Amino acid sequence: MELLEPLINMGLNEKEARVYLALLHLNKATAYSVAIQSGLKRTTTYAVLDELVSKGFALKIPEESKTLYLSRSPRECLAEVKEKILNAEEALPKLLAIRKENEEEASVSYYEGIDQIKEVYKKLLKEVSGSECEGFYGHLKNVPDVLEKFARDLDKDYLAQKIKRRVVITDTEATKDYIQSANSIGAQIKALPEDFYNSNISIEMFGNKTIIFSHKDIKATLIENKDVSNVMRQLFEIAWKTKTEKPSDDKKYFA
Numbered sequence: 683m684e685l686l687e688p689l690i691n692m693g694l695n696e697k698e699a700r701v702y703l704a705l706l707h708l709n710k711a712t713a714y715s716v717a718i719q720s721g722l723k724r725t726t727t728y729a730v731l732d733e734l735v736s737k738g739f740a741l742k743i744p745e746e747s748k749t750l751y752l753s754r755s756p757r758e759c760l761a762e763v764k765e766k767i768l769n770a771e772e773a774l775p776k777l778l779a780i781r782k783e784n785e786e787e788a789s790v791s792y793y794e795g796i797d798q799i800k801e802v803y804k805k806l807l808k809e810v811s812g813s814e815c816e817g818f819y820g821h822l823k824n825v826p827d828v829l830e831k832f833a834r835d836l837d838k839d840y841l842a843q844k845i846k847r848r849v850v851i852t853d854t855e856a857t858k859d860y861i862q863s864a865n866s867i868g869a870q871i872k873a874l875p876e877d878f879y880n881s882n883i884s885i886e887m888f889g890n891k892t893i894i895f896s897h898k899d900i901k902a903t904l905i906e907n908k909d910v911s912n913v914m915r916q917l918f919e920i921a922w923k924t925k926t927e928k929p930s931d932d933k934k935y936f937a
Contacts, residue, residue: 697722849870883898
């Protein structure tokens with residue numbers, strides 16, 4: 683019947699929809715009459731009518747010698763369904779928050795080429811505007827010209843988005859100018875001797891997001907997972923607080 687589908691969309695199964703339609707035709711009737719009208723067995727009809735009462739589609743009216751069932755107005759039933767949907771929508775943010783707290787799987791995205799990497803950084807920095815970032819930066823040796831320009835533009839973006847940075851970087855001739863520019867780019871920088879830390883990738887943590895950027899291959903991986911970012915942040919703090927020296931002289935890097 684063409685009227686079954688709308689009722690099913692309102693939360694009834696097929697048998698419930700058939701019994702409700704039968705009861706609408708009769709308005710008020712015994713289970714036996716409803717069974718004849720719907721074409722279902724009487725025992726099945728009794729059970730289905732009780733379900734319709736619990737769902738608010740029918741009323742049960744006990745009398746001395748028999749029990750009658752009264753159909754509720756489809757308008758009233760639809761209004762109650764809509765109210766339930768509205769209540770569910772109001773609870774949705776809290777339900778999603780619970781799901782997110784319990785999520786264990788990491789969301790991982792891959793980017794290749796300078797254009798894709800520019801886009802992911804542009805989106806990421808806007809999302810974390812006004813926050814803090816911790817990062818391991820590479821040694822900057824043999825970096826392509828296009829990457830040098832991107833790095834300079836990226837420093838401006840960090841400033842524009844008011845993102846505070848703490849950076850651990852390799853102390854090499856290639857990073858000398860970058861280290862000296864710490865104040866102008868709004869970053870705190872600590873340099874580790876090359877034999878202690880030497881990498882051609884950068885790793886940055888923004889909240890629960892970690893981005894790993896290969897300077898050599900110009901590829902990036904963005905991982906969205908609280909546990910991953912927390913572990914990386916702990917490793918960063920170890921490096922940040924480490925005191926070490928260059929073997930070749932007595933210069934202390936971390937006072």
